[in-house]
Amino acid sequence: MTGRPEILFPLFAGLETLPGIGPKAADNLAHLQITRPRDLIFTLPHSGIDRRRRSTVKGAALPEVITVEVTIGQHREPRNRSGAYRVVVEDAETTFQLVFFHARGDYLLRQLPVGARRIVSGKVELFDGIAQMVHPDHMLPVEQADEIAAFEPVYPLTAGVTQRQMTRAAQAALTRAPELQEWIDPAQKKKAGWPDWQAALTAAHTPQTMGDLAPTAPARERLAYDEFMAHQITLALARSSLRRGGGRETHGTGTLQQQVLAAIPFHPTDAQMRALEEIARDMAAPQRMNRLLQGDVGSGKTLVALLALLIAIEAGGQGVLMVPTEILARQHVEGVAPLAKAAGVRLELLTGRDKGAERRAKLDALNRGEIDILVGTHAVFQHDVVFADLRLAVVDEQHRFGVRQRLELGRKGQAVDVLVMTATPIPRSLALAQYGDMDVSVLDEKPEGRKPIKTALVAAGRMDEVVEHLRRAILEGRQAYWVCPLVEESETLDLTAAEARFKRLRAALGEGNVGLVHGQMPPADKDAAMRSFQEGKTAVLVATTVIEVGVNVPNATIMVIERAEIFGLAQLHQLRGRVGRGTQQSTCLLMYQPPLSEGGERRLTTLRDTDDGFRIAEVDMDMRGAGDLIGTAQSGLPRFRIADMERQAALMATAQSDARKLLSDDPDLTSPRGRAARVLLWLMEQDQAIRLISVG
Template sequence: PEELLRKYHLMPRKKAIATIHQPQDTGEGQQGRERMVYEELFLFQLKMQAFRALNRERMDGVVHTVDNKTMREFVRSLPFELTDAQKKVELEILQDMRSPHCMNRLLQGDVGSGKTVLAAIALYASVRSGYQGALMVPTEILAEQHTRSLQKLFEPFGITVGLLTGSVTGRKRKDLLASLQMGLTDIVVGTHALIQEDVFFRKLGVVVTDEQHRFGVNQRGILRRKGYNPDVLTMTATPIPRTLAITAFGDMDVSTLSERPKGRIPITTYWVKHNMLDRVLGFIAREVDQGRQAYLICPLIEESDKLDVQNAIDLHVQMQQAFPSYKVGLLHGRMTPAEKEEVMRAFYENEVQLLVSTTVVEVGVDVPNATLMVIMDADRFGLSQLHQLRGRVGRGEHASYCVLIADPKSEVGQERMNVMTETDDGFEVSRRDLDLRGPGDFFGTKQSGLPEFRLADMVSDFAVLEQARDDAARLVADPAFWTSPAYGPLRDYLQQEQIFQGDLVD
């Protein structure tokens, strides 16, 4: 809009594009960049703010009427006490669910901060209000695990939990689909199988998606449209500094779990050089001899001429030779989904004691008996990735360890190792990662679920991002924006981005 160009003394669009490609001097090139960065961030925020405004106007969300007494009964039945952070988030979720607006909340917390129990609370509230609930997760084995734990929690209350994945076929699948459509199954846990065309609910009240970055917006949108504007809770274990999260996920409310559940034993992290590999093997032997299990992570699947780093296929052979009396499994990205599931299941059931893997294991299954994570050439991984991998252990009652094997050549590599041995707080790791990588690279990873821009940078342009958010919010709140011909092109842009269809960029 003209008034914003004047407010920030920004050059016209055509001129900005020309000066970016052929600047007369660096100052002019910078001005051109500023103009285009502001436009990019403003349009992004306009989309977010318009989506929020329209969602708020749609008073036709599901109103969950569950009372506090009913909720207290369920929370009291849990086998542990909620942390203060969990209690706060529970209130935020219930407040959203009881309102006539659609909940669109992002729940972020560190690995093992207890997000799953909040998903259970949301699902319980929905069923007790006369609706059904759906939990969508990225892998079959995770879906099975969640189904088992939810069945255990909900059984005393007579709530039924079904499982729908690609492996559920034939008669079993047919029966479950009929049961969902008739409302006989209260809660369904599943993978992408949940969004297939023949899946119908009688009354879907809440949708929970786990590990946000593994599902596209489109897939979440399809699931959402299976209900009458159900409430949506999205969980992610990639901790992002709160201010950034609020701005980046402008269309969502953000809840943060900042403390760990009581009784979680902190994971001890060591950094050793390659010449101490024999001692590490002794450490692995000690753990598996006590009946525990271990992960060994490599940066590559197979040998490379270009990189002198450990690969999974060779390490798998070495481990089989070093531990002949134990079963050693192999997991990597070139295996079919069915093969991966099979290996993970064998590890989960302790048929495999040592699992050699690439990073495909980072968003994975809960194996409480796994107490050791060994990461080869650890300086080759990003900090948040190292932290996610470390979070695969420490999920049971035994002391757990993470061993980083690395001879870093760069200062950044050394600093990563230092950060990992100094803290196991995901938000702190995330903050230090941001400092280390510099803004450009931090959110380049698809896993953060954050938007990617052509020119703008979420971190170094953060001040512009906040400014753009305020400008967009003010504009959307002005009735003239929705009627005045002056804003016609912006309304056309929103139309093109399908904001008026009820789902963001679907």
Template structure:
């Protein structure tokens, strides 16, 4: 089914609108950054970030400096700049019953100002009032209108994010022209929800936000913005459900288990499984036994033992004769998974292989043959696992590590290699419930809450860098007792060059005190050089490792019990939490020291206090969402994360739960999106650019 014709006006190129020439068209294309021409819908979704209230009409004497006022002025005289003195302004003297004011224009060519403000006549003038040499003035007024045309001046005017060369006036005019073409669309919100929230229609809501009569019309917590945020969430949730139904549609394989291989893996483990690991394994086995495809997200904090749960799932699949593939975001992490998994799997009689892009051709060919023949039970690698040359004998389970780097479309591509493969996704970033719904609404979720037995709590302290000498003295004492420490410096402004300088500076300063006991590792070193330093640190030949955030993920040195993070105020909460998780892995008690540089912003102080007060990654993630909004909660690697234009997480996140539940009940009762309500929902998906999901709906 094609796009509803009622939406056509919103999908036309802005170049077809009167007044948009090639120059403005090119500017808008660059600003909105779409593929092809910017369309009317792009303008509609461009939300104002504030308002100018021009309703204050108090007279010159009462007009407060620094604020916008609208004045009814009598124009007295003009003084143009002398010839050849273009830097001097054109000044217009005016008055009302309460006082006098000056209107100032710089670089005014020709006589248009005299025509705009004719001497002896009255005009409404609106702009920001200033004071210069004790006289009130407005420089470059926003509006000047004839008394008869007062109606045309917008008294409450939205303020939009702009780009160089794009004026508020030009954008406002275009947005208003677009709002006028907005059709009245059939209602897609279910009646029960509209009874609970008496929201305006989609068209009324858009009109209120872009052409407000009162400042309250476009407030984030006003009915219009609430309605639009809910609509955006509903479109996202519905699209995820459609994708999920494609993944999970009854074409999985009902797997059976003997318990032999999983039993051997469990008895090979050097520790007992935690309660939440046991529970996750049980639920995953139930999923695998069903005839539908599994689509499950396994969330676990740093060190909660997700890899072991994945191994137990892969062992269970092997009992039915099928293969598993584990995909990691980097070759370094794939190799680390191999070190964890291989010894345990081999004790249980399973063959494990690593497939990477850098393997010698002969070795790679042998691995590919093993995968194709079924001799390899478990294959580990990066996304290269799912490229053309790799053929599986019978791929039963795909495990993806660090999900937030893979979007929905990649999820579909992955499991295409195994037409009936189940999907298990693992993430070490504790994701708050709101974001789980936003980005994984198409998946079931298991959470590993408890830490493996024997994990020690970490003492966390916050100190000013002014205490440096004290820190060094304490560190020396701990090193003499046999401890090892990480000393992390930030990526400064994400500039690789500056990053290395700061790490090298700290390395040099520490070498003056500790000599050869200090080593350095950073992102610009080759993989081999990094590994060599890490191996020396692991072997306890080096006592202090100075590092940038390259150690954030997947470094395991049980003897390291001290983590010092310099410039901690520059790190995000999730990053601080990940870095702290590098210690506390052995039997000794560990410490984490957050060193900050004054002055601290309120947000930075709140972040450091949060890390000091709790080790629970889920509490930290919720706090992170409150402090930063959802934009970059999952760090700078959040490619493929659906961004929102209308919904603002900290104001509207309560609506996500409603949208999620409504999408589920709609999908249960009308999976084909048929009938009048189905058509309204299809229009919603087009409006929010989620129509790529529509071809996936099977007829009826």
């Protein structure tokens, strides 16, 4: 199938092809991201109004929306222009008033002639003891009463679009929704009690009760599932295209791994050994590995990654470790070098700074197979970087590395196995949405000997005490980070804040004791400042958040975070994880500017009360929603119109297993259900998936 199936054409036409939508309405709807009938059918009402007929407003719990038949009585003109125009009406048991502002009396007399019967519907409120309906939503002759739905859906609106227009537009778009073949597994559909696609749309747009608006209502749940399903088929296609590229069996001998394990002073955790077994099993299989290693700060991912790289080398191949920044690349090399040496493994660093002859020499050695493990930034992606026999690519800090880059990396070697490490614990539903094409290993234990970090909240007014605390710690030979807040995205302000803090601390703690790192510094100065902190020459490092990922200074036992209340939870958790890496007791001081907002307080107390990254991620998601949690812009996270990743995590998991099963039974999507799934992909605009099918 090369283009969009014809059956979907009416849904992808212009909005103006719908009756009652002109250029102006179409422009207004575009603000709601509605540009085609398809977008309208997926814009569901978010609440509803009960407009069932009643006999009287008497006894109602006002204010309340009431629909009632009335006899029109006296019209009272306002005394002045800004006053209210009132119409007295009588229902079966009592009288009340209809109230209009800026009204034209002649128009209202025509609409509401004295003595006529009308159905009126709107919000009734008490004003000075008199029941009033201000600007009724509906005023109709009794014979037209059926035009008012007993339960009226309420849609999201934007400037220039009324509820009535929106309802009409949605109803018009619904007539364009064709009957489509079913893409959901029949057993799953039956078990959940879901309607067909077309019926589900109709039901979702014509709710009869508040219950029909709940995400768990069968029609809504089915439509949410369709979105998850389309997304998971895309990920499953990416996964199978990686696997179909054929893998190589990489069997380790265990000799190098044993040498490294003998060289470290502690036992790996059960979680580390379990993850390593999963990785070894994937590498030995004939398909390509595409695995995510997810571990909280300090759970020991680096050791697992190194042991995985050794499997590749034991099998006669090479490995690459790719990290986001140069500082991290250097640090990985420094951290891993002694262990690599113990196993006699040749390790080399390649960054954007390598130029000319030095770079060529490294590339030649790599090509001849004289380098076993290459560590570097995305410079390792460049075309002239050629390996003798690349077996395993480890990518650190997934965030900046989407599905597309994962496919890209796979092209570097003959069927390279890919292991991605992330230190960001994310809730299960998000992991499924973002990494659904991958298999996941989780490190959920802390290595032995790690002491929990003491976390305390300190009001900004106690700054002098904090500085005094630092002075004593420095005298005892300890080191500290001092993180300055990022000020309103303005780099010049960040700079001033960090520099002012740096000067003040230098004055209090002594010239040579304090270093500074911020985003505006030339990379060489940044590295130099980091290095002198790592080597213990400076005792306190003042920094903006550049230090959050991966920096390792075991002697640093104090983390001060200024204005902690303006940081996100995940970021605070990452920053705190920079201390507590040695054997000494570490402390994290969260300094805040009172009074704390409710959200600020919840973030800081959550951090104080737990160090479980997964628990922190759940609270974070609860507070911010999924899109913000990993920054939708760079995460490639899908934007769902109906589905809710936080609250429908279980549906996402079902969609993943369903999508994977569908593709294992029908890899080319040519069965009747497979063809239906192709239509779903076009309907949900999963372009990437469509490309994968046409290529596949």
